[in-house]
Amino acid sequence: MPHHNASAPVAKEQKDWGIAGDAQAVRRTITLRMNDDMRFTPSHIEVREGDTVRLRAENRGKVLHEIVLGTQAELAQHAQMMQKFPGMEHDEPHMAHVRAGRRGDIVWHFNRPGSFDFACLIPGHYQAGMTGTITVLPRNR
Structure with missing residues (x-):
C-alpha cells in the first residue's frame, strides 16, 4: 500500500473530526503504539479544540497496521x-x-469539539478490537 507522499501537497478537506494540519503548527506529538495483540496504546487520547497534533503511530508488531481517524460510523x-x-x-x-518496525505520522488540526475514533481497518484487525477514541475538549473561552 502506498504511504502518504510527504512532498506532495496535502488535500485539506474539512471532516467531522477536523482537517489536515500543517507540520509547522504542531505543538504536541502523541505516540500511539500498535502491536499484533490488535490494540493501540494508549487507546484514548484527549486534545483541545484548535490543537494541531502529530499522531505518531509506532508499529511494534510483525504485520502491517494502520491508523485511520474518523467517526465510529465512518470507520x-x-x-x-x-x-x-x-x-x-x-x-x-x-x-x-505502518509496516512492521516502522512509524507513521498524521498531522491533524482538531477544529471541532466532540468524541471521535481511530482504528486499524486492515481486515480482521478492526473486528478484533483495534480501535481507540479521541476526545476533543472545547476551546478555552
Missing part, C-alpha cells in the same frame, strides 16, 4: 469495505499505513 463502513476489497488502496491525510 465501521470503511472496515466493511476493506473486508470486501482487502487489496483496496487508500491514502488520505487522516490515515497512516
Whole structure:
C-alpha cells in the first residue's frame, strides 16, 4: 500500500473530526503504539479544540497496521469495505499505513469539539478490537 507522499501537497478537506494540519503548527506529538495483540496504546487520547497534533503511530508488531481517524460510523463502513476489497488502496491525510518496525505520522488540526475514533481497518484487525477514541475538549473561552 502506498504511504502518504510527504512532498506532495496535502488535500485539506474539512471532516467531522477536523482537517489536515500543517507540520509547522504542531505543538504536541502523541505516540500511539500498535502491536499484533490488535490494540493501540494508549487507546484514548484527549486534545483541545484548535490543537494541531502529530499522531505518531509506532508499529511494534510483525504485520502491517494502520491508523485511520474518523467517526465510529465512518470507520465501521470503511472496515466493511476493506473486508470486501482487502487489496483496496487508500491514502488520505487522516490515515497512516505502518509496516512492521516502522512509524507513521498524521498531522491533524482538531477544529471541532466532540468524541471521535481511530482504528486499524486492515481486515480482521478492526473486528478484533483495534480501535481507540479521541476526545476533543472545547476551546478555552
